[in-house]
Amino acid sequence: MDKQLQRDLTRWLKSQSKLAKRWLMLSVGLGFLSGVLLVGQAALLAHILHQLIIEHTDKYQLVSSFVGLFVVVGLRALCSWGREIFGYRCGEQIRLHIRQLILQRLQQLGPAYIKGKPAGVWASLVLEQVEEMQDFFARYIPQMSIAVLVPVVILVAVFPLNWAAGLIFLVTAPLVPVFMALVGLGAADANRRNFKALQRLSGHFYDRLQGLTTLRLFNRAEAEAENLHAASEVLRKRTMEVLRMAFLSSAVLEFFSAISVAIIAVYFGFAFIGELNFGHYGLPITLFTGLFVLVLAPEFYQPLRDLGTFYHAKAQAIGAAETIVEFLNTEADTMDQGEKNLDSPETIRIDVEELEVLSPEGHVLAGPLSFSIAAHEQVALVGPSGAGKTSLLNALLGFLPYRGSLKINGVELRELDHSQWRQAISWVGQNPLLLHGTVRDNITLGNPLATDKHVQQVAKQAYADEFIQRLEHGYLHPIGDRASGLSVGQAQRVAVARAMLQNGAFWLLDEPTASLDANSEHLVLDSLKHAVAGQTTLMVSHRLDQLAGMDRVLVLENGKLVQNGRFEHIRHEGLLADMLAHTDKRDLDA
Structure with a gap:
């Protein structure tokens, strides 16, 4: 993945975190408080051991110190619990917002655009990929602040006691994030490839599951099972690649943290036996100082190690965000809508003049078309597959953009409130x-x-x-x-x-009897006949024997209106005559 793209995606992710600023601040605040309590815990533990070992103080005189130690440990546990809760709430609120952005964009693009990709792809986008951002917002973002604040608190506590130990902390601390970044350079790419593989498998599996009966009918079940196996094998390899990155990152962080702690331990070991005599401001190094710093040493690197662990969550979120941001920024023509309401919505009249129906990408799907549907008129729309019937219906429903004029009761469709217009439509599909x-x-x-x-x-x-x-x-x-x-x-x-x-005052029927048996077809047609009586109706039909009962027939071919008139007037000429002849021949052959 391009570095500039990674930076842009990271910037976009961080901008989303502003939506849950309150939860984020609470999580960071508890992390900082836990760091302060950690210093107190180390001081109490070092004080107790120093008094017992060096000063030979009676343990009953240290009851208050023991009580304080237990209280501090309990408070740190509460802080950790609160951090988890507030971090989860932060991630939850942002995930809900991102999911809402995706759903709003899907609604803007409409069904015509959505049908261009398998349902499994959209399910993966809305569900899995958004969920993968949880740890980034809940853990990584708060940890970025905690990884700075807690080490600073520890340095402030250590430097007044021993500047050498503080200097070791200061010099070795950058090693952890530097090597974390080096190891994680390829993590975003690995996660992006993993999400791509997951999308392909989700879409492939969902579509094949829907068409399982058809696959069995044509004896293609085994072949598709092999294709699914191949797609799942690709996903397995991509997932293992991500896991290798995660384990390598953890191993590197543990290695450098262990070395840094070992340097601190060696320094104090040699200082206690008198081999090293610096860093103590002229005062002897006591057991309290050594224990205090050694207890804090692993905790000094722990926030940085946690940040390294959660760096995988960042790479995961970047990989997931690429597809989401790409989708949200999709340049697609959508149907504009205004705020006008229909005049007399109980009666619908449609006027089309030089109408060109466009795809979301701006390609002409049908047109130019010019025709009118009068109030209470029942019109049939016929034509071969690919003639543009579905595109015209999608334009009438407000799902596809158009050029030219498409007026409902004299008002341009792009100026209407589409939700109010759709309330006037009764729809029955195939x-x-x-x-x-x-x-x-x-x-x-x-x-x-x-x-x-x-x-x-x-x-x-x-x-x-x-x-x-x-x-x-x-x-x-x-x-x-x-x-x-x-x-x-x-x-x-x-x-x-x-x-x-x-x-509705306008009935839109898209081959309502296409998949029905003879008895069901008769019942549905009879019910529709009574329902649409006196209403403006446009019916797409593959059954040419149903056209005689319509007031008018529109015939489309290659996106153009080639015939327009009453059935008995145009049935003996043009494309409609050819379609009727083909239907009669097919019935004879049957």
């Missing part, structure tokens, strides 16, 4: 999306305040009540994500009931 919850929860998804009577009424109109009553818990029957526990036909009828409860 893949019914039901969420984890009860049947009632899914029907009332667009109108949570609906009464039980109203819910049952729309369920009967959608022919869903007949199977709901047979469920063990009726309307309170639990269903899983993606309608697990219901057949496709049952799920689609629940989706139609939900759209009816929404009671």
